[in-house]
C-alpha cells in the first residue's frame with residue numbers, strides 16, 4: 001500500500017475511539033427522533049410530490065429498515081470477507097477510518113497546511129489536476145489519505161551522492177581527489193503552491209442549485225465552481241426550507257436528515273474541497289454497491305422468513321461487539337444506524353443530460369427500483385438504479401459533492417448518516433484487523449513477531465483475490481509489494497533463458513509468502529506466480545515500506561527461496577559463523593589499501609588454510625565519508641558467489657577497525673605481474689580479460705556496477721585464475737537507474753563520470769577497454785601527469801589515442817568498441833548484453849566453457865609454495881601511523 005496524500009481534512013480517516021461514546025449518544029438521540037411519530041422531520045413531506053405515503057408509512061419503513069440494518073452490519077463485514085473482487089476489498093479497507101496510524105497522520109497533516117507531498121506530485125498526472133489540487137491545498141487543511149495503489153510505479157532517480165574520496169593509495173591515484181566539475185544534484189524542488197488558484201468557493205450548504213429550476217429532484221449536487229453555469233432564466237422561488245442556515249460540523253444528524261427530505265432541494269454539505277480521482281471514486285462506489293446488495297439480499301431473506309425478523313431496540317443494539325478484540329474488555333462499539341427512507345419524485349429529464357443510456361424508456365419503465373442520473377458540470381455521466389451507492393465521496397473525503405445526482409424516476413433511497421457510516425467502517429475495520437493479526441500469528445514465519453508488529457502489519461495490509469490462471473506476479477515486471485497467501489495455492493515458474501519456456505519451480509499455499517526478492521533487489525520480479533486453485537487465491541499484500549520496516553530482516557524471508565548459488569553461499573558463510581577475531585593469527589601483510597592493511601591470517605586450530613583479513617580504520621572511513629561504500633562492499637561481497645570474485649566469509653568490528661575475512665589469493669596482484677613483465681601478449685590478455693568479463697557478467701546481471709577495475713584489484717589464485725577484489729565502489733543499482741557518485745581510478749574513469757552525467761554498468765565496459773589496453777601495452781591509454789590532465793585526455797576520446805603496433809586489429813577494434821564516448825554505444829551494453837563481448841572477433845576460439853569450469857589452463861601459473869607463501873606480494877613496513885582513535889558512534893552497527 002502506498003500512502004497518497006490528499007488535501008482536505010482527514011476526518012474520515014481519523015475517527016478516534018474516544019469519540020464513539022459521544023457518537024453513541026448522538027445516534028441514540030437520532031434513533032429516538034427517527035422512531036418518534038411526532039418527529040417533525042418525519043412529518044415533513046417526502047420528496048415524492050403529492051405523495052400519499054405520509055409520515056407514518058415512512059416511519060414504519062424507517063424503523064424496520066433500522067432494525068434490519070442493525071442486524072445486517074455483520075453483513076457488510078461478511079461481504080468484505082467473501083467478495084472476490086480485490087478492488088472491493090481494498091476499497092472497503094481504504095474506507096476504514098479506524099487506523100491509529102491514520103489518526104497520527106491526520107494529526108500531523110493538520111499542521112501542514114498548504115503542502116503537496118512528493119507522492120502527490122507523482123499521483124497527480126495532468127497539469128489540470130495539479131492545478132486543482134494546488135487550489136485545494138490552499139483552501140483545505142491538509143489530509144492524509146491512504147490509498148492502495150495497485151500499480152507499481154517508477155521511482156524518482158536518486159540525487160547524486162556525496163563526492164566520494166578515498167585516501168591516496170600507494171601506487172596509483174586510486175580515486176579521484178576532486179571531480180573536475182562538481183554539480184550538486186538536488187531532489188526536484190517541490191512544486192510551488194499555486195495559492196492564487198483558490199478553489200474555496202463560498203459554497204452555500206443549501207444552495208438552490210441551477211437544477212432546482214428544472215423540475216428535477218437533485219439528490220446530491222456538485223458545486224458549480226468549476227464551470228461557469230450557462231445563462232439561465234432566474235430560478236423560481238425555492239420552496240420554504242426547514243433548515244435555512246448552513247450546518248456546522250457539530251450539528252446533529254437529525255437536522256441534516258430534516259434537510260435531505262426536502263422536496264426539490266439540492267442537499268450538499270459544504271466543506272473544504274478535495275477532489276478524489278474518479279477511478280478511486282468508482283472503486284469506492286463499487287464496493288459500497290456490493291455492500292448494499294448484500295443488505296438487500298438479507299432483507300429479501302428476511303422477507304421470506306418473517307418470523308426471524310426482530311426489531312432491535314437502540315439500547316440492545318447500540319453497544320458492544322461480538323468480538324472483544326484485545327481480550328482486555330475493550331468492545332468495539334456497534335454503530336446504530338439511522339436509516340430514513342427518502343423518496344424522490346420522478347421527473348422528466350431536461351437539459352443537456354445524455355438521453356440514450358436509458359434508451360428513452362424512462363417513461364414506460366416500472367418504478368420498481370428507482371433510477372437516478374449522475375452528472376458532472378452539466379455533463380451526463382451515468383444512470384444508476386437498484387442497490388447502487390451514491391454520495392459516499394463527500395463523506396469519505398470530507399469534500400463537496402463531486403457529482404450531481406438527479407432522480408429520473410420515483411426513487412426510494414436509504415441514507416446513512418456520516419458518523420454512522422464512519423462507525424461502521426471503524427468497526428468492521430477493527431474486526432478485520434484482529435482477524436488479520438490472528439492469521440499472521442498462525443503463520444510460522446511470523447509467529448515470533450511481537451504483537452504490536454503484527455498489528456502494525458495487519459493495519460496496512462490489503463487483501464486481494466485472484467482467479468485461477470491469473471498471473472499474480474510476472475517475472476521481469478516491477479514489483480513493490482510482498483504477498484502472504486491466506487487462501488488457495490499458487491504455482492511458481494521461472495522463464496528459462498535459452499528456451500523462454502516457463503519451468504515449474506514449486507507450489508505455494510496458505511501461509512506461504514512470495515514477492516520478497518523484488519523488494520530486496522532491484523525491483524524486478526524474479527519468477528512468475530500464478531493462481532492455481534479453482535476457487536481462487538487470496539493474498540494479504542504488504543507495501544514495500546512496511547516490508548522494509550517490519551519484515552525484511554526475518555532470516556526466513558531473506559533466504560526461503562534462495563537459488564542454488566545463494567544457498568551454497570549461505571552454507572559457506574555458515575562455516576565461518578563461529579570464528580572470532582581472537583581465533584585469527586596474522587602471518588604477514590599482503591597489501592595496503594586506502595583504509596588499512598590486508599593481512600594473511602590463519603585460524604588458530606587450522607594450519608591447512610589461510611585467509612586475507614582486510615582491516616579498515618573506522619576513523620578514516622568516517623573522515624572520507626565512505627561509510628556507505630563500506631557497507632555496500634560488505635553486502636555485495638558477502639553475497640557474491642562467483643569464482644571470479646574474491647569471497648568474503650565474515651566481518652568483525654571493534655572500536656577502531658572494521659575487518660573483512662576473505663579468501664586469500666596468493667598468486668599476487670595482476671599489477672605486480674604486469675609490472676614485472678612490462679606487458680602481456682594477446683592471448684594472456686585475453687585470458688585475464690575473459691575472467692573480468694565473467695565477473696562483470698555475474699555482477700551486471702544483478703545490476704551491480706563495479707567501478708574500480710584496474711590490475712591492482714585483480715588477484716591471482718594459486719592456479720593463476722584472476723579474481724576481482726575491492727568492492728569499495730561497487731553498487732547495486734535500481735533497474736534502469738543511474739548513479740552519480742564520482743569515484744574510480746582516474747585512468748579508468750569513463751567520460752560520463754567525469755562530466756557528471758550519471759553512469760551505470762556501461763561505465764564498467766569503458767574500464768574493460770582501458771584494462772585491455774593497459775595489459776597489452778603496460779600503460780593505460782589515458783594517462784596524464786595528474787588526474788586533471790588525465791580527465792582531459794579521456795574527454796578527447798579513444799580515437800585520439802595512438803594504438804601501439806603490438807595491439808592487434810581485433811584487440812584495438814574491441815577496445816574502441818568498449819571505449820565509446822556514448823555509453824549506450826558500448827559493446828556489452830547493447831541488446832545482446834555482455835555476450836556481445838564474448839562473441840567479438842578478438843575472442844574467437846576462446847574456450848569460454850573451459851574458463852567457466854576452471855578447466856582452461858591459465859597463461860601464467862604463479863609460484864605458491866604453501867598456504868602461507870607471500871612471496872608474490874611486495875613487502876610492507878609496519879604502519880607508521882600507529883593505531884587510529886576509537887570510533888564508537890555506532891554508524892557501523894550493521895557491519
Ligand SMILES: Nc1ncnc2c1ncn2[C@@H]1O[C@H](COP(=O)(O)OP(=O)(O)OP(=O)(O)O)[C@@H](O)[C@H]1O
Nearest residue numbers: 169590591592593594595598612662663664665726
Ligand atoms: N583476498 C586477498 N588476497 C590476497 N591479497 C589481498 C586480498 N585482498 C586484498 N589483498 C591485497 O591488499 C591490497 C589492498 O586491498 P584492497 O584493494 O581490497 O584494499 P582497499 O583499501 O580497498 O584498497 P584501495 O585503496 O586500492 O581501494 C590489494 O591490492 C591486494 O594486494
Ligand SMILES: Nc1nc2c(ncn2[C@@H]2O[C@@H]3COP(=O)(O)O[C@H]3[C@H]2O)c(=O)[nH]1
Nearest residue numbers: 220374381390391392393394401402403
Ligand atoms: N464523481 C463522481 N461521482 C459519482 C459518479 N457516479 C456516481 N457518483 C456518485 O455521485 C455522488 C455525488 O456526491 P458525492 O460526491 O458524495 O459522491 C458521489 C458518488 O457517490 C461518477 O462517475 N463520478
Ligand SMILES: Nc1nc2c(ncn2[C@@H]2O[C@@H]3COP(=O)(O)O[C@H]3[C@H]2O)c(=O)[nH]1
Nearest residue numbers: 492505514515516517518525526527561
Ligand atoms: N527467484 C525465485 N523466486 C521464487 C522461488 N520460489 C518462490 N519464489 C517467489 O517468487 C517471487 C516472484 O517475485 P519476487 O522476485 O519478488 O520474489 C519471488 C519469490 O518470493 C524460486 O525458487 N526462485
